[in-house]
């Protein structure tokens with residue numbers, strides 16, 4: 256709703272009231288319409304101020320209303336009536352003015368903002384466009400190039416930038432509503448002719464066609480297959496080329512194509528999923544709202560390889576004091592050069608400053624004696640990690656949290672090496688650790704709720720999306736990835752090429768297909784793990800070469816590594832590169848011959864494989880593992896898995912994440928296809944649909960937000 260009162264004698268003050276972000280729900284819109292009518296009809300009122308309750312102007316349309324039958328007054332005429340008013344209307348912006356909130360402000364005649372406010376049109380991130388006149392008013396106000404940038408990226412700008420762009424008329428450090436009321440009094444009676452943005456023309460540009468062509472290329476490259484950014488460009492083009500009324504028609508038409516699209520559903524689901532992962536819980540009953548995180552002011556990182564350096568930078572950027580430990584002198588020296596320049600680059604990118612003294616370096620573990628939390632990031636070797644945890648347990652304060660950055664090793668086993676296993680958790684960062692958003696917080700059998708809460712909170716402070724997961728081989732993300740990679744290898748054995756598999760996945764929306772990604776991250780990484788697990792044995796011949804522990808196995812990755820083909824770093828992998836470290840993947844005839852010979856050696860007759868099979872085999876098997884993870888309680892809900900895949904593995908956000916995708920495709924279909932593939936490949940047991948997946952289908956395939964009930968019922972029967 257909206258509250259209306261008269262202040263300072265002649266100012267009608269309208270306050271949006273819908274905590275926490277004053278979203279424009281039906282009742283808020285009705286409240287605004289009624290209040291504006293009242294203010295305009297009251298002869299004592301000479302000007303109007305619109306503000307939001309509790310220091311937030313407005314977070315935009317109420318996203319929860321989108322999936323339902325819309326009711327209440329629509330936004331477009333509401334904003335039109337405000338702009339057409341014959342009394343000055345001033346927006347007093349505090350906190351956020353986003354989406355419909357900014358569009359409402361653009362309908363006002365003046366915009367005054369607090370210096371700490373953020374403004375933006377993030378609709379594109381929800382699969383929509385700013386269809387309450389935003390695509391038509393913003394370019395008229397700030398010019399086409401700047402508006403294109405804001406609308407197609409959805410980025411939030413500071414009040415200072417908004418002032419510079421011309422979105423705001425004034426920025427204040429004081430009480431924004433008071434300043435706006437005084438301002439409203441000062442403009443009483445002034446002509447509003449030059450204040451109605453819809454009457455402006457866009458500033459002329461010399462080469463509109465190339466500007467829009469470039470913008471289109473950029474948005475298509477940034478999010479493969481996403482339709483909303485394309486529609487945003489088209490809508491802004493309408494602002495640049497058509498009169499306002501026709502532009503508004505075009506905006507409406509384009510919005511109609513997006514509003515009920517699967518992509519909009521996926522992105523809106525993902526908006527809430529991101530927030531749901533913060534409300535973590537564990538099977539032992541620990542929860543986000545009953546667990547108290549401990550304060551962490553000083554942290555340490557052990558091991559300054561690529562991951563350790565990134566984690567050090569991320570901790571320092573979060574404002575912590577960091578002790579960075581590396582026992583190899585050469586590596587320590589390199590890190591001492593690399594970390595400050597990474598920090599400098601980050602500061603330039605983020606427009607921030609960093610305290611250069613916040614990091615101290617040491618060659619000995621003894622230096623961590625007084626820290627609150629340690630993150631171990633040494634080489635992925637259990638014996639080495641055991642030793643580090645034993646040492647830390649002796650050196651650190653008894654209440655120091657000990658975290659491991661292992662990507663797959665047993666957190667419980669590491670905890671058992673310490674005097675306080677309840678203070679041990681996994682903090683699994685993704686490379687580069689100071690850039691990638693995802694953090695898997697891995698709780699062990701004995702991790703205390705406070706330890707989990709502390710790691711989750713620290714992740715948030717570092718700007719990460721932290722997802723709590725249970726302890727198992729590969730945790731959630733890498734465990735699912737393993738299945739996906741194996742299917743990709745099997746497809747090569749059966750007749751596919753890396754190019755075909757990658758094309759299918761990239762057209763689906765991944766920034767890189769599985770083979771290009773594997774070349775980038777290095778084939779030797781997985782090889783080392785497989786060797787440690789006793790899998791990578793290329794001396795085996797005949798049928799046993801392609802079987803491990805009774806299941807189908809492909810040694811293709813191992814064989815490539817034996818040829819010294821580690822990917823980009825060696826200039827050869829699944830593709831060839833112009834030099835070691837080269838970035839541009841080119842098809843490699845050597846690889847194709849190698850695959851032909853391999854198939855011939857193993858009596859494999861290549862067949863024609865289409866993109867649909869690639870997607871079904873690679874993605875459905877990954878999804879199936881996701882269901883298994885949910886069934887085992889390793890992840891608490893589908894949102895956790897979806898956040899992990901979008902933020903850590905390049906799953907296209909406009910497809911919502913693997914579990915949402917399964918819901919969209921239809922669970923019955925996923926079961927049917929998995930069963931079919933399992934029949935064709937009976938020696939691949941994880942092609943069998945998981946018990947949870949089957950149970951969901953048996954329960955009538957409820958929508959994704961109801962899956963937790965089915966999971967809960969199952970767990971309560973255990």
Ligand SMILES: CC/C=C\CC(=O)SCCNC(=O)CCNC(=O)[C@H](O)C(C)(C)COP(=O)(O)OP(=O)(O)OC[C@H]1O[C@@H](n2cnc3c(N)ncnc32)[C@H](O)[C@@H]1OP(=O)(O)O
Nearest residue numbers: 276278314315316317318319351353354355377386387530
């Ligand atoms: C005709 C079409 C016209 C217009 C279209 C639109 O306006 S679409 C909406 C555009 N607006 C946005 O995308 C803004 C979304 N919100 C945010 O970015 C952040 O919430 C915000 C406003 C910056 C505040 O961030 P903060 O970190 O303080 O809070 P949090 O994100 O955790 O949100 C608090 C709870 O509010 C819920 N929520 C936020 N925005 C909306 C919204 N627009 N509609 C509905 N609900 C919203 C959010 O889910 C949180 O709820 P919770 O239950 O606590 O998880």
